[in-house]
Amino acid sequence: MSKFLFLHSRGEEGTSSTQSFVVLFIVGMGGVGKTTLARHILCMRGFSLMVENLRTILFFGNYETGEFYKVLKSILKYSKSLRVLDLSYSNTEISKLPKAIGHLSHLRYLDISNTKICWLPKLFCKLYHLHVLNLQLCDFNELPEGMNKLTNLHHLCAESKTVSLISGIGKLLCLQELKEFHVGKKKGHKIEELKDLKELRGQLLIQNLENIDNKEEAMNAKLREKKHLDALHLYFEIKDGPVTRSGFILTRMLKVFSKSENTPNLKGLLEGHEPYCDIKELVIKGYDSDMFPSWLVYRERFTSLKSIHLSSCDKLTSLPPLGQLPSLRVLHIETLPALRKIGVELYGGVNGAVPSLEDLKLQDLKEFEEWLEVQGQRLFPCLKKLHIEQCLKLTKFALLMLNLPVTELKINSCGDLGSALPRCLQRLTSLTMLKISLPTHDISDFA
Numbered sequence: 001m002s003k004f005l006f007l008h009s010r011g012e013e014g015t016s017s018t019q020s021f022v023v024l025f026i027v028g029m030g031g032v033g034k035t036t037l038a039r040h041i042l043c044m045r046g047f048s049l050m051v052e053n054l055r056t057i058l059f060f061g062n063y064e065t066g067e068f069y070k071v072l073k074s075i076l077k078y079s080k081s082l083r084v085l086d087l088s089y090s091n092t093e094i095s096k097l098p099k100a101i102g103h104l105s106h107l108r109y110l111d112i113s114n115t116k117i118c119w120l121p122k123l124f125c126k127l128y129h130l131h132v133l134n135l136q137l138c139d140f141n142e143l144p145e146g147m148n149k150l151t152n153l154h155h156l157c158a159e160s161k162t163v164s165l166i167s168g169i170g171k172l173l174c175l176q177e178l179k180e181f182h183v184g185k186k187k188g189h190k191i192e193e194l195k196d197l198k199e200l201r202g203q204l205l206i207q208n209l210e211n212i213d214n215k216e217e218a219m220n221a222k223l224r225e226k227k228h229l230d231a232l233h234l235y236f237e238i239k240d241g242p243v244t245r246s247g248f249i250l251t252r253m254l255k256v257f258s259k260s261e262n263t264p265n266l267k268g269l270l271e272g273h274e275p276y277c278d279i280k281e282l283v284i285k286g287y288d289s290d291m292f293p294s295w296l297v298y299r300e301r302f303t304s305l306k307s308i309h310l311s312s313c314d315k316l317t318s319l320p321p322l323g324q325l326p327s328l329r330v331l332h333i334e335t336l337p338a339l340r341k342i343g344v345e346l347y348g349g350v351n352g353a354v355p356s357l358e359d360l361k362l363q364d365l366k367e368f369e370e371w372l373e374v375q376g377q378r379l380f381p382c383l384k385k386l387h388i389e390q391c392l393k394l395t396k397f398a399l400l401m402l403n404l405p406v407t408e409l410k411i412n413s414c415g416d417l418g419s420a421l422p423r424c425l426q427r428l429t430s431l432t433m434l435k436i437s438l439p440t441h442d443i444s445d446f447a
Helices: 037-042 047-051 065-078 099-103 122-126 215-219 266-271 418-427 440-446
Strands: 004-008 023-029 056-062 084-091 109-111 132-134 155-157 180-182 202-207 229-235 281-285 307-311 330-334 359-363 385-391 408-414 433-437
Parallel strands (some): 056 084, 084 109, 109 132, 132 155, 180 202, 330 359, 359 385
Protein backbone atom coordinates (compact mmCIF):
# COMPACT_ATOMS: atom_id res chain seq x y z
CA MET A 1 0.00 0.00 0.00
CA SER A 2 1.26 3.46 -0.88
CA LYS A 3 2.41 5.63 2.01
CA PHE A 4 1.95 9.40 2.04
CA LEU A 5 3.90 12.17 3.70
CA PHE A 6 2.14 15.52 3.99
CA LEU A 7 4.55 18.35 4.81
CA HIS A 8 4.30 22.12 5.06
CA SER A 9 6.60 24.80 6.41
CA ARG A 10 5.14 24.49 9.92
CA GLY A 11 5.25 20.71 9.84
CA GLU A 12 5.03 18.63 13.00
CA GLU A 13 8.13 16.98 14.38
CA GLY A 14 8.52 13.29 14.91
CA THR A 15 8.30 11.94 11.37
CA SER A 16 9.78 8.48 11.41
CA SER A 17 13.20 8.25 9.76
CA THR A 18 12.77 4.55 9.08
CA GLN A 19 9.79 4.83 6.77
CA SER A 20 10.12 4.88 3.01
CA PHE A 21 7.51 6.94 1.17
CA VAL A 22 6.02 6.39 -2.26
CA VAL A 23 4.03 9.61 -2.70
CA LEU A 24 5.15 12.94 -1.24
CA PHE A 25 2.87 15.97 -1.02
CA ILE A 26 4.71 19.14 0.00
CA VAL A 27 2.66 22.24 0.81
CA GLY A 28 4.60 25.43 1.34
CA MET A 29 3.60 28.56 3.26
CA GLY A 30 6.41 30.88 2.29
CA GLY A 31 7.60 33.46 4.78
CA VAL A 32 6.06 31.87 7.89
CA GLY A 33 8.45 32.36 10.82
CA LYS A 34 12.09 31.25 10.90
CA THR A 35 11.37 27.55 10.46
CA THR A 36 11.78 27.16 6.72
CA LEU A 37 10.63 24.28 4.57
CA ALA A 38 14.19 23.47 3.57
CA ARG A 39 15.44 23.26 7.16
CA HIS A 40 12.46 21.15 8.22
CA ILE A 41 12.85 18.57 5.46
CA LEU A 42 16.60 18.39 5.07
CA CYS A 43 17.24 18.10 8.80
CA MET A 44 14.96 15.11 9.22
CA ARG A 45 16.86 12.00 10.23
CA GLY A 46 17.26 9.49 7.43
CA PHE A 47 15.99 11.90 4.79
CA SER A 48 17.78 10.13 1.92
CA LEU A 49 16.33 6.75 2.95
CA MET A 50 12.84 8.21 3.21
CA VAL A 51 12.78 9.48 -0.37
CA GLU A 52 14.82 6.86 -2.19
CA ASN A 53 11.70 4.92 -3.21
CA LEU A 54 9.54 7.92 -4.02
CA ARG A 55 7.39 7.51 -7.11
CA THR A 56 5.40 10.77 -7.05
CA ILE A 57 6.14 14.28 -5.78
CA LEU A 58 3.55 17.07 -5.88
CA PHE A 59 4.31 20.61 -4.71
CA PHE A 60 1.53 22.99 -3.66
CA GLY A 61 1.43 26.53 -2.31
CA ASN A 62 3.93 29.35 -1.83
CA TYR A 63 7.68 28.97 -1.38
CA GLU A 64 10.68 31.19 -0.89
CA THR A 65 12.79 30.68 -4.02
CA GLY A 66 16.08 29.75 -2.37
CA GLU A 67 14.65 27.18 0.03
CA PHE A 68 12.48 25.63 -2.66
CA TYR A 69 15.43 25.07 -4.96
CA LYS A 70 17.42 23.43 -2.14
CA VAL A 71 14.59 21.06 -1.33
CA LEU A 72 13.98 20.19 -4.95
CA LYS A 73 17.66 19.61 -5.63
CA SER A 74 18.04 17.31 -2.61
CA ILE A 75 14.90 15.31 -3.34
CA LEU A 76 15.87 14.76 -6.97
CA LYS A 77 19.35 13.73 -5.91
CA TYR A 78 18.10 10.84 -3.77
CA SER A 79 14.81 9.92 -5.49
CA LYS A 80 16.18 7.71 -8.25
CA SER A 81 12.88 5.83 -8.64
CA LEU A 82 10.76 8.91 -9.26
CA ARG A 83 8.01 8.53 -11.88
CA VAL A 84 5.93 11.70 -11.44
CA LEU A 85 7.06 15.26 -10.67
CA ASP A 86 4.55 18.11 -10.67
CA LEU A 87 5.55 21.72 -9.91
CA SER A 88 2.60 23.35 -11.66
CA TYR A 89 0.73 24.15 -8.43
CA SER A 90 3.73 25.67 -6.68
CA ASN A 91 4.25 29.40 -6.41
CA THR A 92 7.97 30.04 -6.65
CA GLU A 93 10.37 32.17 -8.67
CA ILE A 94 12.92 29.50 -9.62
CA SER A 95 13.99 29.85 -13.25
CA LYS A 96 15.71 26.51 -13.82
CA LEU A 97 15.54 22.85 -12.89
CA PRO A 98 18.43 21.27 -10.97
CA LYS A 99 20.87 19.21 -13.05
CA ALA A 100 19.88 16.19 -10.98
CA ILE A 101 16.69 15.99 -13.06
CA GLY A 102 18.75 14.34 -15.78
CA HIS A 103 19.50 11.31 -13.58
CA LEU A 104 15.83 10.37 -13.06
CA SER A 105 15.91 7.59 -15.62
CA HIS A 106 12.47 6.29 -14.57
CA LEU A 107 10.64 9.63 -14.80
CA ARG A 108 7.42 9.30 -16.81
CA TYR A 109 5.54 12.51 -16.09
CA LEU A 110 6.89 16.05 -15.66
CA ASP A 111 4.69 19.12 -15.30
CA ILE A 112 6.38 22.52 -14.87
CA SER A 113 3.59 24.53 -16.49
CA ASN A 114 2.66 27.92 -15.03
CA THR A 115 6.11 28.31 -13.48
CA LYS A 116 8.97 30.75 -14.10
CA ILE A 117 11.25 27.97 -15.32
CA CYS A 118 12.88 28.96 -18.60
CA TRP A 119 16.00 26.78 -18.66
CA LEU A 120 16.54 23.03 -18.79
CA PRO A 121 19.92 21.33 -18.19
CA LYS A 122 21.66 19.39 -20.99
CA LEU A 123 21.13 16.13 -19.13
CA PHE A 124 17.39 16.64 -19.51
CA CYS A 125 17.60 14.88 -22.87
CA LYS A 126 18.49 11.63 -21.08
CA LEU A 127 14.96 11.22 -19.72
CA TYR A 128 14.37 8.48 -22.26
CA HIS A 129 11.28 7.07 -20.53
CA LEU A 130 9.43 10.38 -20.25
CA HIS A 131 5.84 10.04 -21.52
CA VAL A 132 4.30 13.42 -20.62
CA LEU A 133 6.03 16.81 -20.67
CA ASN A 134 4.02 19.92 -19.87
CA LEU A 135 5.80 23.22 -20.53
CA GLN A 136 2.74 25.41 -21.03
CA LEU A 137 3.08 29.10 -20.09
CA CYS A 138 6.85 28.71 -19.63
CA ASP A 139 8.89 31.33 -21.47
CA PHE A 140 11.69 29.35 -23.14
CA ASN A 141 14.07 31.03 -25.57
CA GLU A 142 16.13 27.88 -26.04
CA LEU A 143 15.97 24.19 -25.26
CA PRO A 144 18.88 21.77 -24.89
CA GLU A 145 20.04 20.02 -28.04
CA GLY A 146 18.80 16.49 -28.32
CA MET A 147 15.21 17.03 -27.22
CA ASN A 148 14.30 14.70 -30.09
CA LYS A 149 15.96 11.88 -28.13
CA LEU A 150 12.96 11.70 -25.80
CA THR A 151 11.64 8.95 -28.03
CA ASN A 152 9.01 7.63 -25.59
CA LEU A 153 7.30 11.02 -25.32
CA HIS A 154 3.55 10.70 -25.93
CA HIS A 155 2.27 14.14 -24.90
CA LEU A 156 4.10 17.43 -25.45
CA CYS A 157 2.08 20.33 -24.06
CA ALA A 158 3.69 23.65 -24.96
CA GLU A 159 3.13 26.87 -26.89
CA SER A 160 4.10 26.89 -30.55
CA LYS A 161 7.10 29.10 -29.79
CA THR A 162 8.52 26.43 -27.50
CA VAL A 163 7.73 23.54 -29.84
CA SER A 164 9.49 25.34 -32.70
CA LEU A 165 12.73 25.27 -30.67
CA ILE A 166 12.90 21.48 -31.04
CA SER A 167 14.90 20.46 -34.10
CA GLY A 168 14.03 17.10 -35.61
CA ILE A 169 10.77 16.65 -33.72
CA GLY A 170 9.90 13.97 -36.25
CA LYS A 171 12.04 11.49 -34.32
CA LEU A 172 9.51 11.47 -31.47
CA LEU A 173 7.65 8.56 -33.04
CA CYS A 174 5.38 7.92 -30.05
CA LEU A 175 4.09 11.49 -29.96
CA GLN A 176 0.30 11.60 -29.68
CA GLU A 177 -0.28 15.24 -28.79
CA LEU A 178 1.16 18.09 -30.85
CA LYS A 179 -1.25 21.00 -30.99
CA GLU A 180 0.72 23.18 -33.39
CA PHE A 181 3.58 22.84 -35.86
CA HIS A 182 5.29 25.74 -37.63
CA VAL A 183 6.79 24.82 -40.99
CA GLY A 184 10.29 26.22 -41.43
CA LYS A 185 12.86 26.30 -44.21
CA LYS A 186 15.73 24.82 -42.20
CA LYS A 187 16.46 21.14 -41.83
CA GLY A 188 14.77 19.74 -38.75
CA HIS A 189 11.85 22.16 -39.09
CA LYS A 190 10.45 21.28 -42.52
CA ILE A 191 7.06 19.71 -43.16
CA GLU A 192 8.72 16.29 -43.51
CA GLU A 193 9.11 16.20 -39.72
CA LEU A 194 5.44 15.16 -39.55
CA LYS A 195 6.04 12.20 -41.87
CA ASP A 196 6.48 9.44 -39.29
CA LEU A 197 4.34 10.89 -36.50
CA LYS A 198 1.54 8.40 -37.16
CA GLU A 199 0.23 8.38 -33.59
CA LEU A 200 -0.84 12.04 -33.55
CA ARG A 201 -4.40 12.49 -32.41
CA GLY A 202 -6.87 15.20 -31.49
CA GLN A 203 -6.17 18.53 -33.21
CA LEU A 204 -3.18 19.52 -35.32
CA LEU A 205 -2.61 23.10 -36.52
CA ILE A 206 0.04 23.50 -39.24
CA GLN A 207 1.25 27.08 -39.64
CA ASN A 208 3.36 28.72 -42.36
CA LEU A 209 2.44 26.35 -45.17
CA GLU A 210 3.88 28.86 -47.65
CA ASN A 211 7.34 27.70 -46.56
CA ILE A 212 6.76 24.50 -48.53
CA ASP A 213 8.14 24.58 -52.08
CA ASN A 214 5.84 22.21 -53.96
CA LYS A 215 3.16 19.53 -53.80
CA GLU A 216 5.68 16.71 -53.52
CA GLU A 217 7.23 18.27 -50.42
CA ALA A 218 3.78 18.82 -48.94
CA MET A 219 2.95 15.16 -49.42
CA ASN A 220 5.92 14.28 -47.21
CA ALA A 221 3.76 15.16 -44.20
CA LYS A 222 1.68 12.05 -45.02
CA LEU A 223 -1.45 13.46 -43.45
CA ARG A 224 -3.49 10.74 -45.11
CA GLU A 225 -1.84 8.27 -42.75
CA LYS A 226 -2.70 10.18 -39.56
CA LYS A 227 -5.67 7.97 -38.71
CA HIS A 228 -6.14 9.29 -35.18
CA LEU A 229 -6.46 13.00 -36.01
CA ASP A 230 -9.90 14.52 -35.41
CA ALA A 231 -9.18 18.11 -36.48
CA LEU A 232 -6.77 19.57 -39.02
CA HIS A 233 -6.12 23.33 -39.28
CA LEU A 234 -4.10 24.47 -42.32
CA TYR A 235 -2.81 28.06 -42.18
CA PHE A 236 -0.98 30.09 -44.78
CA GLU A 237 0.35 33.48 -43.82
CA ILE A 238 -1.90 36.25 -45.07
CA LYS A 239 -1.69 39.95 -45.75
CA ASP A 240 -1.38 42.34 -42.87
CA GLY A 241 -4.71 43.38 -41.46
CA PRO A 242 -6.66 43.78 -38.25
CA VAL A 243 -6.70 41.04 -35.70
CA THR A 244 -9.72 38.81 -36.39
CA ARG A 245 -11.32 36.17 -34.23
CA SER A 246 -12.56 33.10 -36.00
CA GLY A 247 -14.86 30.56 -34.48
CA PHE A 248 -11.83 28.48 -33.58
CA ILE A 249 -8.56 30.39 -33.12
CA LEU A 250 -7.45 34.01 -32.60
CA THR A 251 -4.63 34.79 -35.01
CA ARG A 252 -2.71 37.59 -36.71
CA MET A 253 -0.41 36.94 -39.64
CA LEU A 254 1.75 39.50 -41.34
CA LYS A 255 3.53 38.19 -44.43
CA VAL A 256 2.62 39.25 -47.98
CA PHE A 257 3.27 36.72 -50.73
CA SER A 258 5.98 37.68 -53.18
CA LYS A 259 4.83 38.04 -56.79
CA SER A 260 7.95 36.34 -58.09
CA GLU A 261 8.85 33.06 -59.73
CA ASN A 262 9.45 31.65 -56.27
CA THR A 263 5.81 32.10 -55.23
CA PRO A 264 4.59 28.59 -54.31
CA ASN A 265 1.73 26.89 -56.13
CA LEU A 266 -0.78 27.15 -53.31
CA LYS A 267 -3.32 24.81 -54.90
CA GLY A 268 -0.57 22.22 -55.22
CA LEU A 269 0.46 22.72 -51.60
CA LEU A 270 -3.09 22.22 -50.37
CA GLU A 271 -3.51 19.26 -52.72
CA GLY A 272 -0.59 17.61 -50.95
CA HIS A 273 -2.18 18.01 -47.52
CA GLU A 274 -5.10 15.67 -47.96
CA PRO A 275 -6.11 14.43 -44.49
CA TYR A 276 -7.24 10.98 -43.48
CA CYS A 277 -10.77 10.25 -44.65
CA ASP A 278 -12.18 10.06 -41.10
CA ILE A 279 -11.28 13.66 -40.18
CA LYS A 280 -14.01 15.48 -38.19
CA GLU A 281 -12.97 19.15 -38.44
CA LEU A 282 -11.19 21.11 -41.16
CA VAL A 283 -10.01 24.74 -41.04
CA ILE A 284 -8.32 26.45 -43.99
CA LYS A 285 -7.02 29.98 -43.51
CA GLY A 286 -5.04 32.31 -45.75
CA TYR A 287 -5.38 30.12 -48.86
CA ASP A 288 -4.60 32.53 -51.72
CA SER A 289 -5.74 30.55 -54.76
CA ASP A 290 -8.97 30.56 -56.77
CA MET A 291 -9.20 26.75 -56.93
CA PHE A 292 -9.82 24.20 -54.23
CA PRO A 293 -7.91 20.91 -54.07
CA SER A 294 -9.62 17.92 -55.67
CA TRP A 295 -9.87 16.01 -52.39
CA LEU A 296 -12.29 18.57 -50.94
CA VAL A 297 -14.90 18.13 -53.66
CA TYR A 298 -15.55 14.40 -53.36
CA ARG A 299 -18.24 13.56 -50.83
CA GLU A 300 -17.24 9.89 -50.86
CA ARG A 301 -13.95 10.72 -49.16
CA PHE A 302 -15.05 12.59 -46.03
CA THR A 303 -18.23 11.05 -44.75
CA SER A 304 -17.32 11.88 -41.13
CA LEU A 305 -16.45 15.55 -41.66
CA LYS A 306 -18.63 17.60 -39.27
CA SER A 307 -17.11 21.09 -39.27
CA ILE A 308 -15.52 23.28 -41.95
CA HIS A 309 -14.18 26.79 -41.51
CA LEU A 310 -12.87 28.77 -44.51
CA SER A 311 -11.26 32.10 -43.69
CA SER A 312 -9.19 34.79 -45.43
CA CYS A 313 -9.15 33.02 -48.79
CA ASP A 314 -8.83 36.15 -50.88
CA LYS A 315 -9.18 34.75 -54.41
CA LEU A 316 -12.05 32.31 -54.00
CA THR A 317 -15.03 33.34 -56.12
CA SER A 318 -17.14 30.26 -55.37
CA LEU A 319 -17.45 27.51 -52.80
CA PRO A 320 -16.72 23.84 -53.33
CA PRO A 321 -19.70 21.42 -53.20
CA LEU A 322 -19.68 21.15 -49.45
CA GLY A 323 -23.39 20.39 -49.47
CA GLN A 324 -22.53 16.87 -50.53
CA LEU A 325 -20.89 16.08 -47.21
CA PRO A 326 -23.43 13.92 -45.36
CA SER A 327 -22.22 14.63 -41.81
CA LEU A 328 -21.43 18.35 -42.09
CA ARG A 329 -22.97 20.18 -39.11
CA VAL A 330 -20.98 23.43 -38.91
CA LEU A 331 -20.03 25.66 -41.85
CA HIS A 332 -18.32 29.02 -41.21
CA ILE A 333 -17.32 31.22 -44.15
CA GLU A 334 -15.33 34.29 -43.13
CA THR A 335 -13.41 37.02 -44.99
CA LEU A 336 -13.71 35.88 -48.60
CA PRO A 337 -13.53 39.27 -50.37
CA ALA A 338 -13.93 37.86 -53.92
CA LEU A 339 -17.06 35.81 -53.19
CA ARG A 340 -20.13 37.41 -54.82
CA LYS A 341 -22.74 34.68 -55.04
CA ILE A 342 -23.58 31.31 -53.53
CA GLY A 343 -25.76 28.94 -55.49
CA VAL A 344 -26.02 25.52 -57.02
CA GLU A 345 -22.27 24.91 -56.89
CA LEU A 346 -22.50 24.57 -53.09
CA TYR A 347 -25.03 21.77 -53.36
CA GLY A 348 -23.32 19.90 -56.17
CA GLY A 349 -26.63 19.09 -57.84
CA VAL A 350 -27.57 16.61 -55.12
CA ASN A 351 -31.16 16.45 -53.95
CA GLY A 352 -31.50 16.80 -50.21
CA ALA A 353 -28.18 18.67 -50.05
CA VAL A 354 -26.61 19.77 -46.77
CA PRO A 355 -28.71 17.22 -44.87
CA SER A 356 -27.04 17.55 -41.45
CA LEU A 357 -25.98 21.22 -41.28
CA GLU A 358 -27.00 22.89 -38.00
CA ASP A 359 -24.77 25.98 -37.83
CA LEU A 360 -24.17 28.33 -40.79
CA LYS A 361 -22.16 31.53 -40.41
CA LEU A 362 -21.31 34.08 -43.14
CA GLN A 363 -19.08 36.92 -41.93
CA ASP A 364 -17.08 39.75 -43.48
CA LEU A 365 -17.94 38.98 -47.11
CA LYS A 366 -17.46 42.45 -48.57
CA GLU A 367 -18.59 41.67 -52.13
CA PHE A 368 -21.23 39.06 -51.31
CA GLU A 369 -24.48 40.10 -53.04
CA GLU A 370 -26.79 37.13 -53.35
CA TRP A 371 -27.62 33.64 -52.16
CA LEU A 372 -29.30 32.25 -55.26
CA GLU A 373 -32.58 30.39 -55.21
CA VAL A 374 -32.42 26.71 -56.12
CA GLN A 375 -35.55 24.99 -57.37
CA GLY A 376 -36.54 21.43 -56.50
CA GLN A 377 -34.14 21.04 -53.61
CA ARG A 378 -34.82 19.98 -50.05
CA LEU A 379 -32.22 22.17 -48.35
CA PHE A 380 -30.96 22.56 -44.79
CA PRO A 381 -33.55 20.38 -43.03
CA CYS A 382 -31.59 20.53 -39.74
CA LEU A 383 -30.37 24.16 -39.69
CA LYS A 384 -30.63 25.69 -36.19
CA LYS A 385 -28.22 28.66 -36.18
CA LEU A 386 -27.91 31.21 -38.98
CA HIS A 387 -25.56 34.18 -38.61
CA ILE A 388 -25.03 36.74 -41.38
CA GLU A 389 -22.63 39.55 -40.45
CA GLN A 390 -20.72 42.32 -42.25
CA CYS A 391 -22.08 41.44 -45.69
CA LEU A 392 -22.68 45.05 -46.74
CA LYS A 393 -23.71 44.37 -50.36
CA LEU A 394 -26.09 41.51 -49.64
CA THR A 395 -29.55 42.23 -51.07
CA LYS A 396 -30.99 38.78 -51.85
CA PHE A 397 -30.89 35.81 -49.55
CA ALA A 398 -33.18 33.09 -50.88
CA LEU A 399 -32.35 30.85 -47.94
CA LEU A 400 -34.52 33.00 -45.69
CA MET A 401 -37.55 32.27 -47.87
CA LEU A 402 -37.42 28.57 -47.02
CA ASN A 403 -39.30 26.96 -44.15
CA LEU A 404 -36.21 26.37 -42.07
CA PRO A 405 -36.15 24.97 -38.51
CA VAL A 406 -33.89 27.87 -37.43
CA THR A 407 -34.00 28.68 -33.71
CA GLU A 408 -31.28 31.38 -33.68
CA LEU A 409 -31.04 34.11 -36.33
CA LYS A 410 -28.52 36.93 -36.27
CA ILE A 411 -28.27 39.55 -39.02
CA ASN A 412 -25.75 42.34 -38.51
CA SER A 413 -24.50 45.09 -40.84
CA CYS A 414 -25.86 43.59 -44.04
CA GLY A 415 -27.31 45.18 -47.18
CA ASP A 416 -30.87 45.98 -48.19
CA LEU A 417 -32.79 43.09 -46.61
CA GLY A 418 -35.29 45.19 -44.66
CA SER A 419 -38.31 44.92 -46.98
CA ALA A 420 -38.01 41.13 -47.28
CA LEU A 421 -37.53 40.37 -43.61
CA PRO A 422 -41.17 40.40 -42.44
CA ARG A 423 -42.14 37.65 -44.90
CA CYS A 424 -38.99 35.71 -44.01
CA LEU A 425 -39.64 35.83 -40.28
CA GLN A 426 -43.17 34.52 -40.74
CA ARG A 427 -41.70 31.31 -42.14
CA LEU A 428 -39.24 30.82 -39.27
CA THR A 429 -41.73 29.50 -36.77
CA SER A 430 -39.11 27.83 -34.54
CA LEU A 431 -37.20 31.03 -33.68
CA THR A 432 -36.24 31.48 -30.03
CA MET A 433 -33.45 34.05 -30.50
CA LEU A 434 -33.52 36.93 -32.99
CA LYS A 435 -30.94 39.73 -33.28
CA ILE A 436 -31.08 42.16 -36.19
CA SER A 437 -28.91 45.22 -36.74
CA LEU A 438 -29.57 46.87 -40.10
CA PRO A 439 -28.60 50.18 -41.75
CA THR A 440 -30.90 53.09 -40.89
CA HIS A 441 -32.90 53.03 -44.13
CA ASP A 442 -33.52 49.30 -43.73
CA ILE A 443 -34.83 49.73 -40.24
CA SER A 444 -37.39 52.29 -41.43
CA ASP A 445 -38.53 49.92 -44.21
CA PHE A 446 -38.81 47.07 -41.74
CA ALA A 447 -40.95 49.19 -39.43
